[in-house]
Amino acid sequence: MTETTPTFATRRREELFDNLLDLFLAEGFAHLTLDEIAARLRCSKTTLYTLARSKEQLVRAGTVHFFRRATDAVEARVAAVADPRERITAYLSAVGEELGTASAQFMSDMDAFAPAREVYEQNTRLAADRVQELIAEGVRAGAFRDVHAAFAADLVATMMVRIQQRGVHTATGLDDAAAYRELAGILTAGIMA
Template structure:
């Protein structure tokens, strides 16, 4: 008789599969992959994939959620280690760029072309712009940075972040998303610095 799988083991295996799916999708994109191909790459059965999501579209959405949730944790950890407003803002935007750095061009194109995943990216971009606003407002309140109109600066940042997300920066100037976030961090911190 086979012993039952413990809930902790099942949860760990699920997390491992999602991590492997994120790596696969970041490396190759996802639009061209079938569930059979994904199962083969992960050395699991299709039925195992169906325990994660009911269809390929649902799986892509769940993997995208997992990716952004993990990235948010890493980004906020970087902010927590930083000091001062410009340090925290730089840490935030640099960490966002670092989270996107492993994403192959195909992944970014597939993300932009698949509405549920694109919507998640857009929501995360809006949340990132809100976080930039919060960091700048905190810095202005304590006198750590110039007394700038935090909402305006955050709106400018949001506009650039949306253009990054929509691949417009890549098309216009050739910067990958991760590199564009680094440039944005430098621009903002120098603009609000004393």
């Protein structure tokens, strides 16, 4: 019996985070109280406190959960592709699709709430590092010209931040997913051997 208890608790915790994240992605979080979150998730506030000690910590933990889940989905897409150009396209397109699951309200709330914004910014830096790795792999394979991978990744990071901060949407009307697809196309065309 003791073997199944931790597994059940872990599964229940993961389910709660998934449901919490679905709520946040659909509606944002700034306007929700802990009482409203508990009611919407059909659990007690005590149960929420097992996830985090405050709403602020719950929002941060939910944001971390979002990026972990998104990273797993993105990396699964990249792992299924061998061609260097297609790997970068798969990576950036998948990032855009994952961010595309978030409502405008969630993105706005995340930008306005420093702990969540910091998680997003950290993940943007990690994504830029991953693009740099993918570019370097492509250069070594001879698929890309010998570009300065760190510069190309910095360029990508700059655009990712502009996408995150809704600057690209404001300037172009592109949603996040479309902006990432355009970024992938421009980047890969620019570095082809």
